[in-house]
Amino acid sequence: MTSWYTRFVSQLLFPLHERLKRHSTYRLLPALEKSQWLSPQQLEQLQQDKLQSFIRQVVADVPYYQQLFKQLGLSAADIQSVADLAKLPLLDKTLIRSHSKQLFSNRPYRFSRGSTGGSSGQPLTFYMDQHRVSHDVAAKLRATRWWGVDIGDPEAVIWGAPIELGKQSRLKSWRDKLFRSVLMPALTLTPELIAGQLQQLQQQKPAMVFGYPSVIYQLCLAAKRQQIKLESLGVKVVFVTSEMLYPHERNIISQSFQCPIANGYGARDAGFIAHECPAGSMHISAEDIIVELLDDDGQPVAAGQSGEIVVTHLATPGFPFIRYRTGDMAQLALQPCSCGRGLPVLANVQGRRRDFLVTTAGDQLHSWGVVYLLRDVSAIEKFKVIQHQATAIELLVVSEQPLSPDTQTDIRRQFQRLLGADMAISITRVTDIPAAANGKYCYVENKLVS
Ligand SMILES: [Zn+2]
Known part of the structure; x- marks a missing residue:
């Protein structure tokens, strides 16, 4: 009801x-x-x-x-x-x-x-x-209602990018409170962050969970390890979007919350x-x-x-x-x-292929973390981030002019904030970044796992 x-x-x-x-x-x-x-x-x-x-x-x-x-x-x-x-x-x-x-x-x-x-x-x-x-909002509301929930039902949004969170105004946080929506940042999946999120979920008891499938999946695995019973939260549906949802992720998420998963593409x-x-x-x-x-x-x-x-x-x-x-x-x-x-x-x-990067502390960083940073650098036309080693990352960029030393320093500083101060970051300007064999670009590649 x-x-x-x-x-x-x-x-x-x-x-x-x-x-x-x-x-x-x-x-x-x-x-x-x-x-x-x-x-x-x-x-x-x-x-x-x-x-x-x-x-x-x-x-x-x-x-x-x-x-x-x-x-x-x-x-x-x-x-x-x-x-x-x-x-x-x-x-x-x-x-x-x-x-x-x-x-x-x-x-x-x-x-x-x-x-x-x-x-x-x-x-x-x-x-x-x-x-x-x-x-777009009306289409989203319609699809939400397909699942017997509506805006105003308690919602946990497991999302996040450092920049968007930084921009969160007081007004927006008031709005979220009124709409009973709790935003949980989830880019670097440290054990502390996962523990904090699990605790928050237990307090909030949301009717719906919304977010990246890869991140919710990690959360479910952590809950399992810590023997936290997510099914007791009473979540009615988990909405996932922005990435491909793999069958193994769907199974684990659905088993953990004991509710259906609703995939969105857009x-x-x-x-x-x-x-x-x-x-x-x-x-x-x-x-x-x-x-x-x-x-x-x-x-x-x-x-x-x-x-x-x-x-x-x-x-x-x-x-x-x-x-x-x-x-x-x-x-x-x-x-x-x-x-x-x-x-x-x-x-x-x-959908889009995605990879995690690994911080020098050994934690996983969702690839969107660096994507969010780089997409706001106007000089960059195309980019690709490759992790060759646990402590070395290469950034390939296509740009009309070489990136200024200030821009390069800024990118390095921001990368190190996300990936660890001891991460070595090389920036190479190239004429083009070719697509993979399947015709798709892969903008973050982790050689440690592939
Ligand atoms: Zn149908």
Whole structure:
């Protein structure tokens, strides 16, 4: 049963919060709750109508697309269906970096800035208008409710990056308190940190846990070693995202908490792409996101075949994401899901590979720790971090100009703060960092384990 406090948050407080931020989240949510049950054909029609009006808007208001359509001899009317999107080139991080000014709409949207290291190791800064944020939050709320929980239920967020935590304002921490969300930093997995988190979980007794699967997995292993019974916490569901969820991790996490695991696939840049339902399918947020699966030549793969996930986010009129390459692979499921939702199903998502680095004290550092640092260094176009030895790390960078001595000192200092003061860090400028054999970049590689 939903507690009165959860109802207070989900029906009053969070809707008010969203209204104050001028987000239309709660106007969108009822429509999404309904449209998930439409037939695949009806959803396709809905998507197509949205695509047409989105393209009209973009061609009218966004300089980059005005020019592109002109160059290609196209008008907005030439893009009627998902198949017509093939007339447009793919969008990637390099393109966004070099055209970020022309990608802004001429209309006055309210933007928030996003950045990502992504799977490619190419840092990217991009912008999200209020429509996009509202649609992504609404899609997330809908998927949360699939699992019998809602915003306002006690939540433990096992997440974290030093920078984002540093930016946590007093206002944000008040907001978290009201929404009963507890943020637990989890980059360097020291025994003390794990012990502290386990203690915090026992005190909070969250209804839902949210975070990186690799980190929650480590936490479960530690709990097992210390004979702490996580199943007594009463967690109803564990939401994992941002990384590939391996079957062994799913098993251990599910056994430990004695609850289902709900996997999410998406990213800040690409949007809230797909989320697992209780019947076990990853449903695409098809009302707002078109997923194309393409082969190496950029052609759509046959049904049931694996292809690169390329997304068009239909709620991005202010800074459009059209045919954006994620670098991840998946298949489209041939069978509809038994839960009855008409939303298409993504299968076998092959997400980003990740590795841990090892600090000089022997603790594991989640690779996102260094990714978060490097993505904010504007001079760096691409990077790769390689740990050769327990006390030596090599950073390869691609940059237009050599990094200044100050920047290098700063990077070394920040790396040593995370990895130990006695970690030797060499920085080498290279002309390119080639992708691995599978076509994917691996931005952190630990030679100690591979
Ligand atoms: Zn389903």
